Amino acid sequence: MDASVIVVGAGPAGLMLAGELRLAGADVLVLERLERPTGESRGIGFTVRTTELFDQRGLLPRFGELDTSTAGHFGGLPLDLTVLGAAHGAARTVPQSRTEAVLESWARQLGAEIRRGQEVTGLSQDAEGVNVTVAGAERALRARYVVGTDGGRSAVRRLVGFDFPGTPATTELYLADIRGVDLPPKMTADPTAGGLVMVAHLPDGITRVIAAERGTPPARRTAPPHFQEVADVFKRLTDTDISTAEPVWVSAFTDAARQVTRYRRDRVLLAGDAAHVHLPAGGQGMNTSVQDSANLGWKLAAVVRGTAPPALLDTYHQERHPVGRRLLANTMAQSLLILGGDDVAPVRDILTELLDHPEVAHHLAGRVSGTDIRYDTGGGRHPLLGVRLPHHALDHGARRTSTTQLLRTGRGLLLDLADNPRLRHRAAPWSDRVDIVTAALADPPEHAPLATTAGALVRPDGHVAWAAPGAHHDLPTALERWFGPAR
Structure with a gap:
């Protein structure tokens, strides 16, 4: 065996999993297709539950001073996260590149091996392990288990043949991180505005803009859009010209929603975006991915170290697949609220009224923050069973x-x-x-x-x-x- 566990993909999910495996005493090899980290901001910030998880591992100080907030939203409708009574707020402005750097440093410090420029092109498994073919390598690598954390276009998911049903994309949303422009923070999802506009301030003088014209079908892209496309949409929606700004990163995403039917196929498992894709409403995608790895890491380590039977791995699917299903449901609901037209206005109005009720506000805040997760740990009457141990x-x-x-x-x-x-x-x-x-x-x-x-x-x-x-x-x-x- 080249490693007990091979993790394919060095994004937040893969690096978190590598750290968790090493913390529990399992050896791990991470294979990443890219030669070096992209440095792109991508997912921004942490939900309340992810902040708690990082604190649980003593990682929060590595991020430096965090800009935390008790304000959230559900489909553009404001939420007060203080109703959760959590020890932490949500961290708002940590770019994904910083999250990956912190997690990679932690994983390496614990002894994880991370190899970049390693594109996985083949997988085959038998009763004892998994063979992993890497492009250009003289021989296949072998591990007892393989975990695909290689994103929404996962090669592991495709090579092993995981079913990936769901709904196709109907709308394309543009994103650009820019410099040299002065825009006030805003979020507009008013049906009369013709679409969605979001503006947020990030560290280092960067402004993030997201824009989507209602009813615009997604393009078939093999490369990111040009910044001028983003500027044109932003101008049509806001009558503000940002074309003279300096683009730092430009991307496009859609409202497609898919989830694999099983998170495990024998010795191959999936976590993060490899297992579920959706509209990234409120940054829930990256955060749920990190939480997938926190659930899987200790279980997989116990199995490869021989202290627990392989059946323990079945609880990973049993616990995290329902979380992913609820994630898709809440992001699809938010997509309707954000991208819907006049026909969705009555739903927005009713939800706005319902949010005045503390029970509703608490429920939706828990959904978008990840704090409402409760696993079936065997049953009983105690209110703590299945939930995360509160900080005290x-x-x-x-x-x-x-x-x-x-x-x-x-x-x-x-x-x-x-x-x-x-x-x-x-x-x-x-x-x-x-x-x-x-x-x-x-x-x-x-x-x-x-x-x-x-x-x-x-x-x-x-x-x-x-x-x-x-x-x-x-x-x-x-x-x-x-x-x-x-x-």
Whole structure:
């Protein structure tokens, strides 16, 4: 074997996965078609859930000072993210190039091998592993598992024959990052305006503009559009001339929505845009891709290290495919609100009224932020089961720590909040994979779920797999399900 896992694609999903695999002790080789990073801004910023994940791994300081916000939107309708009560806001202006640089540095620091200029042209798998053919190489590479994180035009998806149903593109949207122009931030999706216009300020004096004329079918492109095309559409929609600006990056995208039917075919798995494509409303695509990798990494590492059976990988599809399906549903709904004409105006009006109700505002904020995700971890009545462990300060002996800091190692966590020796004794046979920590809530909240929790088993991705009181299964059953047989 050249590696236990070969990851194809060095975008955010692939680099996050490489870091997660190395953190869990699995060796990984990343193959990237491009000779060097593009440096393009692409996906901008982090949703609340992705910010939490990066904090969970201690990565936030590497991004420098973040411009965070508690403002979001659903199809252009404003949302107040403070209703989520999250420890972090959304990070607004981090370009994807910076995200990739931070994740690559982290993955390499942990020991991941990343090879650029490696175009995968063939894949074949057998009962023991996967052969990967690289253009120009003298021999095929071999790994126990391969993960395709190579984007919306995934070669891995095509070579293995994953089904990729969905709806074709109906509209083309133009994007340009430009310098030398003074435009106020705005978002216009008014039916009378003839289309969509967005303007946002990015770091280093760059302004991002997005423009789409309603009813304009997508072109068959083999290269990005010329900046003049973007400027012409922007002029028709706003009567503002930006043609004299300096284009830094120009691209076009569509509202196509597709998702593979299975995220795993034997020893080959897909994550990120290789598994799902959609209108990039609110930057959810890149963020969901990073979250795919956070779910898969620790599971795949446990399987290749032999501490968990291959069946654990089935939970990746079971948990993340519904998330991708809901992602497509909410971005398609936003596409109708943003790109629809006069016939969609009544829907906008009703949604605007509904957002005055706290339950509706909380629901939609959770959808676009990724904080509403709840996995089926075995059933029970405890409100924390299946959700991500919330951030809270803890007293661990004489030391102050937090739930977030305890997850930095990438290991499982048994959090004993009632100083229960029996609980710790029952978890002891899994102590090679699970940290057993006795702590007390610092300044315990009155009504938060942690205030009434005696103990919680937390997976490496931060989701609660067992909690007391209220879980249907006993602790050893949950430990074996998620971390494999006891020593």
